[in-house]
Amino acid sequence: MNRSERLGHLINMVVEQGAVTIDEIVDQLEVSGATARRDLDMLAKQQLLIRTRGGARANSATGDLPLRYRTSRQSGEKIRLAKAAVDLIKPGSTISLNGGTTMTELAFELGIRSDQDERFQHDPVTVVTNAINIANDLTVRDNIRVVCTGGVARTRSYELVGTLASLILPRINIDLAFFGFDGLSARDGFFTHNAEEAAINQSMIVRAKQVVAVGDHTKLAQTAFAKICDFSKVDHLLIGAGAAPEIYETLQRNGMATTVILDNKE
Template sequence: MDRYARWNALLELLAESGRVTVEDAADKLDVSQATIRRDFDQLAQQQMITRTRGGAVANGVSYDLPLRYKSAKHSAEKQRIGEAAANLVVPGTVVGLNGGTTMTEVARALAVRPDLNTSGEGAQLTVVTNALNIANELLVRSRMKIVVAGGVVRPQSFELVGPLGGALLKEVTLDIVLLGVDALDVELGAAAHHEGEAAMNSLMVARAKRVVVIADSSKLGGHAFARICPISKVETLVTDSGAPAELLEGFRDAGVQVVCA
C-alpha cells in the first residue's frame, strides 16, 4: 500500500470513528507503527487531522476531503455509473458537468464515445463545467468544445465557485446537466458539503432542460450541508445496483426515473 492509499484509509477510519490510535491503525493497515506516526504527522501538517498523544482525531474537513485524497472506494461501481450516465448524452447537445470522483468517470466515459467526437455539423458535443479536472480529462481525451466557468478554485474538489462563474452560467442554456452530489434524499433533495459548490450546481440545474443526478448508493438517503435543488427538479437518478430497493422505490414514487448500473 503506497502513501496516498494509506492516507485514504486513515482518513476513512477517522471519518468513521472520530479517533484512532497509532497501534490500531498499524494493525488495520498492516504496517509499522513508525509508518503510521509519520503519516499522522504529515496529515496534521496539512490540517487534515489533529494529532494527539498516541493517535489522532478527525477535523471537520475530514468529511469533505480533497479529491486527491479520496479513496478508490466504490471505484467499480463509479465506472459503471459513469458509463450509464454517458449513455444518456445525445451528440450535438450542450452538457453541464460538475466535479467529483464519480463525475470524473462520467467524463472519461464521454471522452471515449466515438459518436461524440466525430467531425461534422451538429456532431460535436459542448461541455460546460466548473471543475478544472473534468475540463482537463475531456481536453486531453476528446475533441469536444469545453467551456469552463470562472471563479475561485476549491482545492478539495478542483471546482470553481463564486460570482464570476455564476455570471457565465446565467447566460447559457444546457440541454442536460449531469450532476454529482454528496447526498440525495427524497425529502431533502440534492445537496453538497460546500455552499459555494451547491450554489454553482443550483445554477446549472436552473439553466438545464434535463437534470440527471449521478450518485453511488452510499450517497442515497443521506444529507449534506447545502441544498442544491429539491427532488422535483431531478428527472433521472443514475446509481449502482447496491442501492437499497426501498430507497429506489421512494425516488420512483417521487417521479424520478432510476437507472441502476
C-alpha cells in the first residue's frame, strides 16, 4: 500500500468510525506508531480531521473530502456503475460529465471502450466536462473530443466553477448528461456538498436531452448542502446495491426509473 492509498484508508476509518486511536491505525493499516502519528498530523493540517490525544476524530465541518482521498472508497462498485453507464453512450453523441470519483471511473471506462470499439473510432464521442482531471485523462484519447468549461478550479474536486464555467453551457447541446452526487433523498432529490458545483450540474442538465444520475449505494437516503435537482429532471438512475431494500422500493414508488447494479458474484 503506497502513501496515497494509506491516507485514503485512514480517512475512511475516521469518517466511518467517527474517531480512531493510534493503536487502531497500527493494527488495521500495519504501520508503525510513528508513521500513524505523522499521517494524522498531516491530515490535521489540511483540516480533514481533528487531532486528539492518542488519535484523531472526524472534522464535522469537512463534508467534502478531497478527491485524492476518496478514490479507494466503493471502488469495485463504482467500476461496475461506470461500465453500465458507458453502455448507454452512443457513438457520435455528445455527453457531459461532472466531477467526482464515479465520473472519473466512467471517463476511464469510456476511454478504454473508445479504443476497443470500432464504432467510436469512426464516430467519436464529444465529452463536455468541468472536471480538469477528466479532461486531462480523455484529451490523450484520439477517439474522444473534449470540451472543457471555463472557471475556477476547486482543489477538493478538481471541478471548474463560477461564472466563467456557466458561459459556455447555454450555447451547446448535450445528448446525454451524466452526473454524480453526494446525497439522494427519496423525497427531495439529488444533492452535492458545494453550491457552485450544484449550479454547474444544473446548467448541464438543462442542456441535455436525457439525464442519468450515477452513484454508489452509500449516497442513498441522505442529503448534502446544495440541491442539484428533483427526480423529475432525471430520466434514469444507476445505483449500486447494498442499501436497505425499502430505499430502492421507495425510489421506484416515486416513479424513479432505477437500475440497481449488483455485485459481480450476483
